[in-house]
Amino acid sequence: MSDFYSSQELEQLAQRGIRILLPEQTAIRRDVDLQQLESGAVLHPGTRLQGQSTRILAGAEIGPGGYVVLEDSVVGPGAIVGAQGPVSLRQSWVGPQTILGMGVAEEAVFLGREHSGAPPTTGVGFRVRKGSLYEEGACSGQHTDTKMTLLMPWVTLGSNINFCDVLLAGGTGDPPGQFSEVGSGTIHFNFTIRGDKATASLLGNVCEGVFLRSERLFIGGNCSLLGPLLAEFGAFSAAGARLSGQLALGLNLGTAHLSGHKSYDPRCFPNLRWIVSTQLQFFGELVALFHWYDQVRVQMARDAFQESLYRQGQYIIQRNLEERIAQLQLLTELVAENQSHSERVLPETKLKDQRAWLQNWTQRKEQLQSYASTPKLAPEGLLRALLDAEGTYTRRIQQLSPASAETGQRWLESIAKTFCEGGLG
DSSP: OOSBOOHHHHHGGGGGTOEESOGGGOEEBTTSOGGGBOTTOEEOTTEEEESTTOEEOTTOEEOSSSOEEEESOEEOTTOEEOSSSOEEEESOEEOTTOEEEEEEEESEEEOOOSSTTSOOSEEEEEEEOTTEEEOTTOEEOSSEEEEEEEEOTTOEEOSSEEEEEEEEOOBSOSSTTSBOEEOTTOEEEOOOTTSOOOOOEEESOHHHHTTSOBOOOEEOTTOEEEEEEEEOTTEEEOTTOEEEEEEOSEEEOOBOOOOSOOOOOTTOOTTHHHHHHHHHHHHHHHHHHHHHIIIIIHHHOSSHHHHHHHHHHHHHHHHHHHHHHHHHHHHHHHHHHTHHHHHHHSOHHHHHHHHHHHHHHHHHHHHHTTTTSOOSOOOHHHHHHHHHOOSSHHHHHHTSOHHHHHHHHHHHHHHHHHHHSOTTO
């Protein structure tokens, strides 16, 4: 027997309301459960489905613009995969009304578009790698690359962007001028000369950002973001800037690109305090987001599919938490390997930081690994207000009273603070 369903077998799907435009040019492996293809789904020529987890919901359209391969991936109602060309999805979830242009995604989650007027989720040449989460209305232009990156509602990336190890929040809606945005040509530099990536950047934050009433952030085009970077809500940057450290509310001009020569010793970690503090802050915000999904988002789900979609989003956050622990582990090993050299060249204040971190790392790591433990439960009033509200996810969040939002923010901050505190004292 062939590894694929025959054209005759596929033609029988039409009786269940599934449109396969050319069965002879459609390949579905036998490990796909045909019952997971819902009435109203449309499969264009060149579609290939494989994997036991593959599922296509009603109204989804696969491959109108080119060949599409789905492997252990789920496509939600009304979504379009391959709107502008070939697409390959592996172990990814595509939420309602999502529009994917042309590109590849692996171990990623798109929560979808909430209305038909929203921009397409991705354009031509997208590469959405493992650990990427696009929340409602988040989108990217042409030739964008994300990995271990979380975009909160409405966040927009321009074209020709490389954005890895970033969380970006902010904004109050999807009309122009209200959402956080990154200009075309911007790169987040997340890999150091030493070979570690303890460089995750926090642009905005989770504890305020989830309530969708914080000022947006705007990063101008062709900027160089040097992780780890922290940015306040309402921070803007000029185009072509070199940005590092902290971005404050208002316009940040950054610095010109450097020239000349400067002494640099890759075996030393004179800025360990800054690295550790930013990574723990990033981690704490991720933990808050993990429990927001666990205790709030999932409770808000309107149906079984949306609940499963939110759980997949939570899994992506979990992947990011594990990545941050792994990168802190690598950083710690590099510090330990070069400690004898550092003892000869660094001032005592810097050495004190390194010794403290090395001494406390085992205990700190155990604490970080406990992120899934149930913290203080979400405020009952917050949950009740959200469950009673009508409309889309973002609309229900925005209907919260200022008092409810403030209560929720304090709850999330109490979670994040648990993991942020300590550091190097």
